[in-house]
Amino acid sequence: MKGSVLLVALFVCASLISLPNYAVSGLLTNGGFETGTPGWYGDTATVIEGWTRWGSDGWYHTDYNHTAGGSKAIKSWSDSTGIYQDFAVTAATQYTVSGFAYAPSTDTPVGWDSVMKIEWFNGASKLSEEEVGRFISGTDSLDTWKEIAGLFTAPTSADTGRIVMFLTDANGETANGGSIGWDDMDVDVVPEPGSLVLLGCGLAGIFLAKRRNG
Numbered sequence: 001m002k003g004s005v006l007l008v009a010l011f012v013c014a015s016l017i018s019l020p021n022y023a024v025s026g027l028l029t030n031g032g033f034e035t036g037t038p039g040w041y042g043d044t045a046t047v048i049e050g051w052t053r054w055g056s057d058g059w060y061h062t063d064y065n066h067t068a069g070g071s072k073a074i075k076s077w078s079d080s081t082g083i084y085q086d087f088a089v090t091a092a093t094q095y096t097v098s099g100f101a102y103a104p105s106t107d108t109p110v111g112w113d114s115v116m117k118i119e120w121f122n123g124a125s126k127l128s129e130e131e132v133g134r135f136i137s138g139t140d141s142l143d144t145w146k147e148i149a150g151l152f153t154a155p156t157s158a159d160t161g162r163i164v165m166f167l168t169d170a171n172g173e174t175a176n177g178g179s180i181g182w183d184d185m186d187v188d189v190v191p192e193p194g195s196l197v198l199l200g201c202g203l204a205g206i207f208l209a210k211r212r213n214g
């Protein structure tokens with residue numbers, strides 16, 4: 001009997017300890033771009049819930065959605081266009097940031113990279129920024145969604161994070177490049193390390209072992 005209790009306790013502890021490996025609770029609104037009114041970025045009728053866009057060389061569309069369950073994504077075709085979303089953060093806390101980029105072979109993207117970055121703010125003051133990753137034109141596969149992801153720590157005094165996606169003329173291409181799409185963006189807070197859980201499980205294990213032996 002006591003042995004089975006110990007086994008159950010160990011199982012629960014093992015489950016709890018494994019939790020910090022997984023991010024929980026998405027912080028973005030409409031990360032899959034499924035909510036809104038598709039259209040050209042320059043059109044005021046285009047509404048992408050949760051997101052702010054700039055420039056006019058972009059499109060909120062239904063062309064190349066990432067997941068089978070959805071239908072919409074965004075794309076841009078010039079470095080004068082981008083999109084971002086802010087989210088509240090806790091200073092000195094870790095966050096996972098991820099998303100998917102796509103370039104169709106029917107619209108060759110030679111010369112243009114699509115970049116995802118995260119910016120950190122305290123109120124309106126920008127503290128710093130970090131690149132999450134990029135779709136590298138001429139290197140990354142066409143017609144295949146590329147996951148871009150990273151683990152970041154909000155700076156001390158940060159209260160806001162901003163995920164940003166845009167094109168950059170990294171390879172010096174001056175003519176119009178091709179289109180690059182984005183979909184299924186996600187930001188998650190990483191739970192505190194399981195040190196307290198480990199400590200608690202260790203004490204519980206010692207307690208149960210003593211009862212079992214005593």
Ligand SMILES: [Ca+2]
Pocket residue numbers: 032033034065066067070071072073183184
């Ligand atoms: Ca989508």
